[in-house]
Amino acid sequence: MKIDVVPEWMHELENEDMEFIKNFILASGSLKEIAEQYSVTYPTVRLRLDKLIQKIQIGNDISNDPYISLIKRFVVNEKIDFDTAKILISVYKNTKKGGEA
Structure with missing residues (x-):
């Protein structure tokens, strides 16, 4: 098959x-x-x-937000470090919620 x-x-x-x-x-x-x-x-x-x-x-994980998935792929591929990824995701989530970064 x-x-x-x-x-x-x-x-x-x-x-x-x-x-x-x-x-x-x-x-x-x-x-x-x-x-x-x-x-x-x-x-x-x-x-x-x-x-x-x-x-x-x-x-x-298709339920993931595409931006967050991209950031995670960067970490896995060692393009960015884990701490930077956490900051980017946190700022992104705050921005999506209408909060300030």
Whole structure:
């Protein structure tokens, strides 16, 4: 059975993320084997998988406000730090409520 519509969470993934998922599946979920394939340590692969999980969770949460989802993606992709993201989201929420920043 082929899926005709790509799930929304997949749109947020980069090509290298999709390649990692493919390799992970082909390795039967073995982080040790993936570490060997990528010539990195097990903790490095574990960190990469955790970040990928975060990306998928953000992309899967369709109830999220698009701006907040964007800020969360920036944090996951290490474009901005967590504290900056908290400030941006707080100011945004206050602005939406009609409050002052």
